[in-house]
Amino acid sequence: MTAQEAVEHLSRLLKQTREQVPVPFTERDAERALAALLSTDNLWEAIRLSRVPLRALSTFWHRLIAEGLLEARDGALRLTANGQALAQALGVAPVREATCAHCEGRGVDWRTLPESVVERFMEICRHRPEAIQAYDQGFVTEATTLSRIAFAWHRGDLEGKTIIVLGDDDLMSIAAALTGAPARILAVDIDERLIQFINEVARREGLERLEAVRYDLREPLPSSWLRAFDTFMTDPTESFRGFKTTIERGLLALRGPGCAGYFGLTHVESSYEKWARIQRFLLDSGAVLTDLIDNFSAYVNWGYIESMRSWKWLPTHRLPERPWYYSALHRIELLRLPELDNTAVAGDIFSDEEAATT
Amino acid sequence: MTAQEAVEHLSRLLKQTREQVPVPFTERDAERALAALLSTDNLWEAIRLSRVPLRALSTFWHRLIAEGLLEARDGALRLTANGQALAQALGVAPVREATCAHCEGRGVDWRTLPESVVERFMEICRHRPEAIQAYDQGFVTEATTLSRIAFAWHRGDLEGKTIIVLGDDDLMSIAAALTGAPARILAVDIDERLIQFINEVARREGLERLEAVRYDLREPLPSSWLRAFDTFMTDPTESFRGFKTTIERGLLALRGPGCAGYFGLTHVESSYEKWARIQRFLLDSGAVLTDLIDNFSAYVNWGYIESMRSWKWLPTHRLPERPWYYSALHRIELLRLPELDNTAVAGDIFSDEEAATT
Numbered sequence: 044m045t046a047q048e049a050v051e052h053l054s055r056l057l058k059q060t061r062e063q064v065p066v067p068f069t070e071r072d073a074e075r076a077l078a079a080l081l082s083t084d085n086l087w088e089a090i091r092l093s094r095v096p097l098r099a100l101s102t103f104w105h106r107l108i109a110e111g112l113l114e115a116r117d118g119a120l121r122l123t124a125n126g127q128a129l130a131q132a133l134g135v136a137p138v139r140e141a142t143c144a145h146c147e148g149r150g151v152d153w154r155t156l157p158e159s160v161v162e163r164f165m166e167i168c169r170h171r172p173e174a175i176q177a178y179d180q181g182f183v184t185e186a187t188t189l190s191r192i193a194f195a196w197h198r199g200d201l202e203g204k205t206i207i208v209l210g211d212d213d214l215m216s217i218a219a220a221l222t223g224a225p226a227r228i229l230a231v232d233i234d235e236r237l238i239q240f241i242n243e244v245a246r247r248e249g250l251e252r253l254e255a256v257r258y259d260l261r262e263p264l265p266s267s268w269l270r271a272f273d274t275f276m277t278d279p280t281e282s283f284r285g286f287k288t289t290i291e292r293g294l295l296a297l298r299g300p301g302c303a304g305y306f307g308l309t310h311v312e313s314s315y316e317k318w319a320r321i322q323r324f325l326l327d328s329g330a331v332l333t334d335l336i337d338n339f340s341a342y343v344n345w346g347y348i349e350s351m352r353s354w355k356w357l358p359t360h361r362l363p364e365r366p367w368y369y370s371a372l373h374r375i376e377l378l379r380l381p382e383l384d385n386t387a388v389a390g391d392i393f394s395d396e397e398a399a400t401t
Numbered sequence: 402m403t404a405q406e407a408v409e410h411l412s413r414l415l416k417q418t419r420e421q422v423p424v425p426f427t428e429r430d431a432e433r434a435l436a437a438l439l440s441t442d443n444l445w446e447a448i449r450l451s452r453v454p455l456r457a458l459s460t461f462w463h464r465l466i467a468e469g470l471l472e473a474r475d476g477a478l479r480l481t482a483n484g485q486a487l488a489q490a491l492g493v494a495p496v497r498e499a500t501c502a503h504c505e506g507r508g509v510d511w512r513t514l515p516e517s518v519v520e521r522f523m524e525i526c527r528h529r530p531e532a533i534q535a536y537d538q539g540f541v542t543e544a545t546t547l548s549r550i551a552f553a554w555h556r557g558d559l560e561g562k563t564i565i566v567l568g569d570d571d572l573m574s575i576a577a578a579l580t581g582a583p584a585r586i587l588a589v590d591i592d593e594r595l596i597q598f599i600n601e602v603a604r605r606e607g608l609e610r611l612e613a614v615r616y617d618l619r620e621p622l623p624s625s626w627l628r629a630f631d632t633f634m635t636d637p638t639e640s641f642r643g644f645k646t647t648i649e650r651g652l653l654a655l656r657g658p659g660c661a662g663y664f665g666l667t668h669v670e671s672s673y674e675k676w677a678r679i680q681r682f683l684l685d686s687g688a689v690l691t692d693l694i695d696n697f698s699a700y701v702n703w704g705y706i707e708s709m710r711s712w713k714w715l716p717t718h719r720l721p722e723r724p725w726y727y728s729a730l731h732r733i734e735l736l737r738l739p740e741l742d743n744t745a746v747a748g749d750i751f752s753d754e755e756a757a758t759t
Contacts, residue, residue, distance in 0.1 A: 072659075078557055135561070136557070141511075143504035143507070145503035150506040150507060152502065155498065197496070197498060197499040199436055301432070315734060318690075319684060319688075322689065326680055331673045331677040337691065378674060
């Protein structure tokens with residue numbers, strides 16, 4: 044196969060994929076998907092390495108299978124000889140990992156936290172509520188939560204600060220409180236189980252500055268939380284509408300310029316087009332992006348994986364054995380007071396065309 | 402001192418600082434500066450930890466000194482008892498470092514590169530041209546250059562790709578060529594010494610895909626370089642005009658959507674206000690920010706430090722013993738073809754009100 048033939052073939056595959064899904068899927072996305080398939084035959088690892096929304100990725104896989112370029116069997120994906128020839132003619136190379144093994148690529152080391160914080164947090168997590176689909180839950184590994192807290196402490200967003208955690212199945216509020224550094228921590232969540240769990244831990248562990256309150260993000264922020272916090276932390280649902288609503292609540296909760304916000308964003312459910320749209324929304328809201336560390340957050344596999352929206356898209360099925368759903372840690376800082384409405388939002392905030400897990 | 406008195410005192414200090422410098426300086430900047438002074442008495446370490454443009458930071462220091470809150474002597478900065486009381490009343494805490502010691506906070510590990518690449522690069526760097534002020538030079542540590550290359554390789558921006566390096570005192574083109582992965586590497590620089598050095602290394606080391614050509618970024622990009630590369634790498638001068646010109650040349654050199662660019666940006670010479678302005682410019686140019694890793698790049702101290710613009714701003718003088726000037730690694734990816742002019746730029750592109758090193 045000549046390079047020219049390969050480019051034309053890829054171009055047809057792209058056209059067909061785009062006709063089938065209302066999600067951006069670029070030549071570079073296809074290249075990343077092929078690079079991942081050259082690097083692993085594990086379905087979940089291929090998703091992680093592709094950095095492409097799963098909705099488009101799975102459609103592309105089905106196209107490859109239909110053309111005899113890919114085989115899907117027993118949860119494994121293998122490029123056929125023709126598939127490998129196509130990748131080679133396109134000049135695609137396997138992914139060459141360079142991730143730091145010590146910090147898992149985060150750049151911050153949770154082992155810098157006091158040992159007692161780590162030990163108590165790990166013990167508390169043994170009894171945490173299970174993730175449920177109704178609230179688009181799925182929590183991160185303990186190392187991830189601890190790393191986020193170490194990061195925020197490093198950046199001066201923890202010690203002496205008032206913190207609001209918007210949706211806290213990751214138990215960031217507990218890890219933050221265990222450090223003893225923040226002045227006050229409020230965790231809010233729609234899930235009564237989490238509210239009870241966090242308040243029970245606060246009582247049992249003597250964490251007097253930690254409190255959890257039930258709150259539905261679709262409702263306006265209560266006036267006592269407006270401009271009342273130094274830092275917000277959240278891990279939003281990724282439909283653009285749900286994401287925007289969550290971040291707006293966070294921005295409205297901040298006192299003003301110089302206050303910081305933390306959130307995650309994935310490739311599985313968000314294209315780079317959506318990332319760009321979000322970046323513009325943040326700038327328009329008076330925030331600057333100060334840090335963006337991809338694959339910072341690793342999610343523990345949740346129990347409802349076989350009923351998630353994207354399960355039926357997969358060309359072969361096997362439960363994942365290791366984390367495969369990752370998100371990029373974003374830190375923003377306010378440069379001016381945002382001009383945002385604090386109004387109720389009706390209806391479904393979990394779904395958009397790139398959503399995969401709800 | 403009550404918290405209220407401290408806030409009022411800080412507010413006066415901020416007002417005075419802002420009157421003296423035409424550079425944004427926020428309450429949070431002042432807080433960061435005080436946190437740094439609580440963490441170290443080393444002038445250069447205080448700059449690194451403050452993450453504030455040096456022009457504003459040094460003015461703030463002079464204000465603190467004038468009010469008996471800070472002592473500057475023999476290259477050391479020490480908060481007085483009154484200064485410490487102010488910081489305490491404001492609730493400012495020392496910086497709590499959480500940086501991964503193994504990768505120095507980069508998240509990527511240059512030790513994943515083949516050993517021979519590392520060894521040959523280190524050896525080549527022993528004879529590199531010295532940094533000179535006329536071109537705003539100042540190169541990064543070998544570990545930094547190697548980490549950038551490991552990062553780009555990981556992200557699929559190296560292997561089989563054509564790469565242009567715009568200004569290459571960091572010798573990224575050489576490190577990239579040593580991996581043998583890229584299809585072609587063009588290094589361009591205004592400095593004839595670097596062109597000769599890179600071409601001589603390419604000849605001696607048998608790096609046939611590497612070439613260096615003299616080029617002044619103020620000139621339009623030659624037509625044969627337009628839309629000809631997959632990846633650009635640069636470490637721009639940080640005046641907004643110089644930065645924008647450099648990145649525009651890089652974007653114009655890219656083939657189109659899916660191509661990637663790498664660049665650095667500091668706190669020493671760029672406020673978060675300028676960062677936000679740059680982020681908007683990138684989005685407007687059709688790019689999305691995919692990674693932003695602060696303090697990724699550490700600069701080797703250059704020989705002209707005593708004649709740099711900011712030397713006379715410092716309240717006490719001592720040569721730095723370790724790296725203190727860092728930049729944040731940014732990776733962008735093109736989502737659409739940028740609409741940019743390829744025209745000549747006249748005059749000084751090195752200076753703006755936040756510039757510190759030229």
